[in-house]
Amino acid sequence: MNHNTPLAEKLRPRTLDEVLGQEHLTGKNGTIRKMLENDTLNSLIFWGPPGTGKTTLAEIISEQSGRKFFKLSAVSSGVKDVREVIDEAKKQNLFSGKSPILFIDEIHRFNKSQQDSLLHAVEKGWIVLIGATTENPSFEVVSALLSRSQVYILKSLSYEKLEELTDVALRKYNETENTAFIIAEKEAFIQYSGGDARKLINSVENVLNNFKNSRKKTITNKDVLSVLQENMALYDKNGEQHYDIISAFIKSMRGSDPNGTLYWLARMLAGGEDIKFIARRMLILAAEDIGLANPNALVMANNCFQAVNVIGNPEARIILSETAVYLAVSPKSNSTYTAIDEALALVKKTGNLPVPLHLRNAPTKLMKDLDYGKDYRYAHAHEGNFVDQEFLPEELAGVKIYEPGHNSTENKIREELKRKWKDKYQ
Numbered sequence: 001m002n003h004n005t006p007l008a009e010k011l012r013p014r015t016l017d018e019v020l021g022q023e024h025l026t027g028k029n030g031t032i033r034k035m036l037e038n039d040t041l042n043s044l045i046f047w048g049p050p051g052t053g054k055t056t057l058a059e060i061i062s063e064q065s066g067r068k069f070f071k072l073s074a075v076s077s078g079v080k081d082v083r084e085v086i087d088e089a090k091k092q093n094l095f096s097g098k099s100p101i102l103f104i105d106e107i108h109r110f111n112k113s114q115q116d117s118l119l120h121a122v123e124k125g126w127i128v129l130i131g132a133t134t135e136n137p138s139f140e141v142v143s144a145l146l147s148r149s150q151v152y153i154l155k156s157l158s159y160e161k162l163e164e165l166t167d168v169a170l171r172k173y174n175e176t177e178n179t180a181f182i183i184a185e186k187e188a189f190i191q192y193s194g195g196d197a198r199k200l201i202n203s204v205e206n207v208l209n210n211f212k213n214s215r216k217k218t219i220t221n222k223d224v225l226s227v228l229q230e231n232m233a234l235y236d237k238n239g240e241q242h243y244d245i246i247s248a249f250i251k252s253m254r255g256s257d258p259n260g261t262l263y264w265l266a267r268m269l270a271g272g273e274d275i276k277f278i279a280r281r282m283l284i285l286a287a288e289d290i291g292l293a294n295p296n297a298l299v300m301a302n303n304c305f306q307a308v309n310v311i312g313n314p315e316a317r318i319i320l321s322e323t324a325v326y327l328a329v330s331p332k333s334n335s336t337y338t339a340i341d342e343a344l345a346l347v348k349k350t351g352n353l354p355v356p357l358h359l360r361n362a363p364t365k366l367m368k369d370l371d372y373g374k375d376y377r378y379a380h381a382h383e384g385n386f387v388d389q390e391f392l393p394e395e396l397a398g399v400k401i402y403e404p405g406h407n408s409t410e411n412k413i414r415e416e417l418k419r420k421w422k423d424k425y426q
Helices: 031-037 054-065 079-096 112-124 143-147 159-177 187-193 197-210 221-231 240-254 258-270 275-293 296-311 316-329 335-350 365-369 408-420
Strands: 044-047 069-073 101-105 128-133 150-153
Touching: 031 054, 044 054, 054 069, 054 101, 054 128, 069 079, 079 101, 079 112, 101 112, 112 128, 112 143, 159 187, 159 197, 187 197, 187 221, 197 221, 240 258, 240 275, 240 316, 258 275, 258 316, 275 296, 275 316, 275 335, 275 408, 296 316
Parallel strands: 044 128, 044 150, 069 101, 101 128
Antiparallel strands: none
16 A cells, blocks of 8 residues: 555454444444345435434445445535446446446435436336435435435444544554554543544554654544644534534524524534534424414424525525524424423323224224214304313323413413313313
8 A cells, every 4th residue: 555545544444343432333143244245235324413424334335245336525516426326326337247336425415316217227227326424314315215225324433443543543553654653542632533543543643644753653632633623623513512602503593692692603604514403403493392372483493494494505595594593582482392202201101002092093993982082072063163171081080181381372272271171271
């Protein structure tokens, strides 16, 4: 291997046994290992954080299954590139009898038409598709393609695995560079990596290169920070700050502060955060923290999510800003959020209670003879389209689950519930 080859490439695993972590896929009973042993390879989507081995696994699968490997990046490839690779793959299929692998990195960046262009080739078996994504495939991959692929989740490396990888990187560096470095403290390397194996190896190489011509041979956390601090991103959308800043953003909206909301939104946008991720989190907040205090908030958030998918950057920032400020200044209520959790806890506690007879459907004569639907009173046949009757199982009769919040909208709801359900809402 060339002397100038990056350390991460030198350490790239060539077999499943060399892969660090992901034992649920590569271990003795791992699904990928079983798939290769049985030669039953289907289209796959690897979903996981950066540096967890998605590309590496795809290359190992290609090598061990004896299939030609085509690779495209969704960032720089279009439909034309996909079609050219598929045409080439069809020719390879004729010669080898095995469908080549088409690996698409960051497949979530392909739009619908680009993803649709893969469908026919996957269905016909001209290619085995392996997609890699850091985003939830349920949101980012079209349903037709998702239904034809098996999704495998790759996990961030554990602290222990990152320690082990640091030692491996150190040994390889000393061996190839003819040095004798010692890493006395690993915490800074591991914290900087954020669970990304490639980032960890690159940081080890970067730091050791920095001290290569000095007398220093023992590397401490202080040494690591002195080299990496200047290069640390202000916002790492896949690291700890990703979670800290989205947390600050959500809490600012929940706390009704438009200024904090806009600041943290700007931090995410400046750092290159995925606009769809931001919009999804606002959708959740609209239901969880605003709810019935302002039902229009959920409509607004959903429209925002749809709009940023169509508009994209840089204009999406305007839509995100409008929605974020609207959510921040909206009245707040978590009543429906707490109500469904309480209902789920009640179901877990009481089990599968039978549906009361008067609420059961009675499509057959036998069911009617068994009193299914008997004594059910049709609300629209009564004054005000309401009649007082029990809708819970007999064992839970009279239980109150939903408690309206204290805001203008739910205050009106409370008064209406008191009028109709005097026994529960007094």
